[in-house]
Structure formats: structure tokens, C-alpha cells
Amino acid sequence: MGIMELFSSLVIAVLGSCVLFLFFRLRNLRGPPCIQGWIPWFGAGFEFGKAPLEFIEKARIKYGPIFTVFAMGKRMTFVTEEEGIDVFLKSKHVDFELAVQNPVYHTARIPKNVFLTLHERLYVLMKGKMGTFSMHQFIGQLTEEIHEQLEDLGTHGTMDLDNFVRHLLYPATVNTLFKKGLFLTDERKIKEFYQHFKTYDDSFEYGSQLPEWLLRNWSKSKRWLLALFEKNIEEMKAQESAGHSGTLVQAILDIVEMESCQHSPNYGLLILWASLANAPLVAFWTLGFVLSHPDIHRTILEGIASVFGTAGKDKMKVSDGDLKKLLFIKWCVLEAIRLRAPGVITRKVVKPVKILSHTVPSGDLLMLSPFWLHRNPKYFPEPDSFKPERWKEANLDKNAFLDGFVAFGSGKFQCPGRWFALLEIQICIILVLYKYDCTLLDPLPKQSCLHLVGVPQPEGKCRIEYKQRT
Numbered sequence: 001m002g003i004m005e006l007f008s009s010l011v012i013a014v015l016g017s018c019v020l021f022l023f024f025r026l027r028n029l030r031g032p033p034c035i036q037g038w039i040p041w042f043g044a045g046f047e048f049g050k051a052p053l054e055f056i057e058k059a060r061i062k063y064g065p066i067f068t069v070f071a072m073g074k075r076m077t078f079v080t081e082e083e084g085i086d087v088f089l090k091s092k093h094v095d096f097e098l099a100v101q102n103p104v105y106h107t108a109r110i111p112k113n114v115f116l117t118l119h120e121r122l123y124v125l126m127k128g129k130m131g132t133f134s135m136h137q138f139i140g141q142l143t144e145e146i147h148e149q150l151e152d153l154g155t156h157g158t159m160d161l162d163n164f165v166r167h168l169l170y171p172a173t174v175n176t177l178f179k180k181g182l183f184l185t186d187e188r189k190i191k192e193f194y195q196h197f198k199t200y201d202d203s204f205e206y207g208s209q210l211p212e213w214l215l216r217n218w219s220k221s222k223r224w225l226l227a228l229f230e231k232n233i234e235e236m237k238a239q240e241s242a243g244h245s246g247t248l249v250q251a252i253l254d255i256v257e258m259e260s261c262q263h264s265p266n267y268g269l270l271i272l273w274a275s276l277a278n279a280p281l282v283a284f285w286t287l288g289f290v291l292s293h294p295d296i297h298r299t300i301l302e303g304i305a306s307v308f309g310t311a312g313k314d315k316m317k318v319s320d321g322d323l324k325k326l327l328f329i330k331w332c333v334l335e336a337i338r339l340r341a342p343g344v345i346t347r348k349v350v351k352p353v354k355i356l357s358h359t360v361p362s363g364d365l366l367m368l369s370p371f372w373l374h375r376n377p378k379y380f381p382e383p384d385s386f387k388p389e390r391w392k393e394a395n396l397d398k399n400a401f402l403d404g405f406v407a408f409g410s411g412k413f414q415c416p417g418r419w420f421a422l423l424e425i426q427i428c429i430i431l432v433l434y435k436y437d438c439t440l441l442d443p444l445p446k447q448s449c450l451h452l453v454g455v456p457q458p459e460g461k462c463r464i465e466y467k468q469r470t
């Protein structure tokens with residue numbers, strides 16, 4: 001090669017690199033601002049992981065309505081204003097199934113192909129079984145189950161509020177959706193179950209992303225819960241052949257077994273988590289808010305007395321009509337969910353989408369924070385106040401929430417358990433406040449900023465003192 005040829009090849013290579021560099025810069029310029037830290041793969045993971053809920057609000061203030069966080073090898077693009085939210089909720093180019101498939105594999109060991117094959121069929125089934133038309137079937141059993149647990153609490157006592165609501169709602173939910181008396185038979189077993197479920201739930205978010213060997217206790221609890229389902233699968237299915245109308249989980253297992261029977265315990269675990277992770281926390285926050293607002297507390301007690309009379313009835317029944325008369329309690333539950341909504345919901349971008357002046361590339365996880373959206377005064381005036389009356393504006397008769405309320409997600413795959421959750425929490429609040437005179441012994445704690453998945457937990461403890469009314 002002559003010296004001239006060598007020189008011109010060199011010039012072409014240098015120019016080519018410059019063009020490529022500029023091309024990528026430009027492409028990047030069109031992308032949202034990116035917070036990526038300096039550590040390869042981990043990216044901004046350390047700063048982000050310390051208090052993710054606070055991190056995203058600070059990032060919004062610093063970078064504007066759309067920004068990308070690169071952490072643990074993933075690009076997460078957060079949308080916080082109307083245009084981005086619209087894309088999140090309505091675009092055909094963002095996908096729920098592809099966004100959750102990986103966390104589902106890590107937390108319940110359901111392989112991608114099995115998940116994608118079964119997801120839509122299972123969703124339709126759950127939506128039907130827990131739809132508004134099916135709710136009346138659950139009222140009687142939930143009331144009885146909660147009464148039974150209340151008996152255990154005796155005539156008076158002091159308890160951690162979080163344990164108090166879990167004690168009422170774990171058995172009521174499991175016995176209703178899975179099988180009566182499935183797990184919670186003897187005291188040692190109950191304790192063991194609570195411990196393993198708590199470990200599994202507390203680290204669910206890390207477990208959904210990190211390799212198992214980094215989370216030994218979490219993996220142990222996951223295996224314990226899976227083994228529990230393995231042991232009980234046959235029994236859960238058997239109830240149906242005895243002629244009862246099947247439970248939700250039986251119907252789910254029927255579908256799973258047609259496709260991949262070895263994954264039945266895995267689906268059992270996934271539904272168990274979905275049904276227990278959020279609803280008891282919402283009951284915690286609702287009771288907490290109500291008991292720390294004396295006028296709201298008084299209004300509720302007057303409502304309960306006008307429907308059921310003053311206390312004294314043993315195991316009173318609750319009807320659909322009673323619940324309608326106690327609409328204010330439903331408002332309180334919804335208002336608690338608004339203020340303690342999940343930190344994020346997520347979709348995978350499958351084709352680049354334009355938001356404001358940015359292009360979000362395919363492969364990004366698009367993230368929307370119900371928690372922060374619910375604090376936007378454009379949608380919710382005086383967003384930080386607990387104001388149940390704001391729900392007067394919602395068309396609850398038509399099963400519509402307020403504009404901007406996305407605690408149950410939105411679109412095609414919004415939470416299929418939302419009516420069941422609202423129902424069990426309402427019944428729980430009614431029965432507790434009918435039976436007991438309750439006071440909080442500590443101020444209501446702040447929400448913890450440690451997790452993004454699901455309803456935020458309390459940052460500290462809060463005790464409740466309860467005394468049976470005479």
C-alpha cells in the first residue's frame with residue numbers, strides 16, 4: 001500500500017468515527033436525560049437503591065418531566081406529566097407482559113414461554129372471578145372469616161397495627177381464594193408461614209432483579225413457600241371434585257395444568273403474593289388515617305351505628321345493601337390507597353415512542369409512579385391531605401375511579417383483584433370498628449421510601465389499643 005493510500009484510509013477511518021460519534025450523540029440528544037452513574041452495569045444503582053421513591057421525585061425536579069435511570073443493566077424511563085402518562089396508558093408500542101415476565105421468572109420461577117402462553121387466559125379468568133358482578137359471593141365468607149379471627153383477639157388488648165390487620169386479612173384471603181383452612185391450622189405452622197411470607201415479600205423487589213445467590217434468606221423462604229404449595233396442590237384441587245363451586249385458585253390451576261402441570265405451585269405462589277402483598281397494608285393505612293382524624297372517625301362510627309345499631313350483636317352479617325349505605329368507608333379506603341399507592345407500574349417499550357421532544361428507544365422500561373402522580377395538585381387539589389369527600393366526584397356506581405387515580409394500574413391488564421381488595425378492606429374496617437373501641441398509641445408513621453413495587457410500608461411501628469364495646 002502506498003503512503004497516499006494509507007493516509008486516505010486513515011482520514012476515512014477518522015472521519016467515519018467522527019460521523020458515528022456525532023450520530024450517536026445526536027441520537028442520545030433526542031433521548032431523555034439519563035442518570036447513569038459511573039460504575040459499569042450497576043450504573044446509578046447504588047444511589048437509586050438507597051431510597052428509590054425519593055430518588056425519582058428528586059430526579060423529576062432536577063431533570064424535568066421525563067428522564068431515564070440506568071441501573072443494574074436496565075434503562076428505566078420515568079414519565080411524570082400528561083403526554084408521557086398518555087403514552088404509558090394508551091400506546092400500542094408499550095407492553096405489560098414483556099415488562100413483568102422477567103420479574104415473574106425471578107420471583108416465582110415461571111419460564112418466559114409458559115408465562116406468555118398462559119397470561120392472557122389467566123387474566124381473563126381472574127377478571128371474571130373477581131369482577132364486580134361476582135363480589136356478592138364473597139361478602140358472606142369474608143365476613144365470617146374476619147369474625148372468626150376477631151374472636152381470637154379477645155375482649156381487649158394492645159398490638160402492633162400491622163400485625164393486627166395481617167392477623168385478620170391473611171387467613172380471610174387465603175381461606176376465601178385458595179381453600180378453606182389451607183395453611184393456617186396450627187399455631188406453629190401459622191408462625192412459620194408468616195415468617196417466610198414476610199421474608200419473601202420484604203425482599204420481593206430485590207429478588208425480582210438480583211441473582212438468587214445474593215439473597216440467601218429470600219431464596220430459602222421462596223423455596224419453603226413453593227414446597228408448601230407442592231404439598232397442598234392435590235388437596236386444593238380436590239375440593240372441586242367434592243362438588244363445591246370452585247375457588248379462584250382451582251380455576252387457575254385447571255388452566256395451568258392443561259399447559260404445564262409442573263408449574264402449578266409456582267402460580268400458587270404468584271397469586272398468593274399478589275393477594276397478600278398490598279391489601280393488608282392498605283387496611284393498615286386506612287385504619288391509621290381514620291383513627292388519627294377524630295371527625296372522620298366519628299362520622300364512620302355514626303354510619304356503622306345507623307346500619308347495625310350499637311355494639312352487642314354477636315357475629316352480625318353484612319349485606320351488599322349495608323355496604324352501599326356505608327359509602328363513606330369506601331371513600332376512606334380509596335383515599336388511603338391514593339395516598340399510599342404503589343411506587344411504580346411498568347411497561348416495556350417495543351417500538352420507539354416519542355414523548356415531548358424525546359424519543360424513548362425500544363427495550364427501555366417505561367415507568368409511571370402512581371404514588372407521585374397522586375400527589376399532583378392538577379389531579380388532586382390539596383394532594384397531601386386525607387380528604388375522603390373528594391371521592392364524591394367519582395362515579396363509583398359505574399365502577400369508575402377519579403381521573404388520575406392509577407393505584408391499580410390501568411388499561412388492558414389493570415389489577416384484576418381490585419374489587420375483591422376494596423371489599424375485604426371495607427368489611428375489615430366495619431367489623432373492627434363495630435366490635436372495638438380503638439385508639440392509636442403512637443403517631444401514624446411515615447411511609448418507607450425503600451421500595452417501589454407495591455403499596456409503601458410504614459417506616460416505624462404503630463400500636464393500636466382495642467377494647468370491646470359493651
Ligand code: HEM
Nearest residue numbers: 274275278279282345407408409410413414415416417421
Ligand atoms: C389494595 C390492594 C391492591 C393494589 C393497590 C393492587 C395493585 C396492583 C397493580 C398496580 C397491578 C399492576 C397493574 C398494571 O401494571 O397496570 C396489579 C396487578 C395484579 N393484581 Fe393487584 N392490587 C391489589 C390487590 C390485589 C388482590 C387482593 C389480588 C387478588 C388476587 C390482586 C391480584 C393481582 C394480579 C393477579 C395482578 C397481575 C395481573 C396480570 O398479570 O395481568 N391484587 N395489582
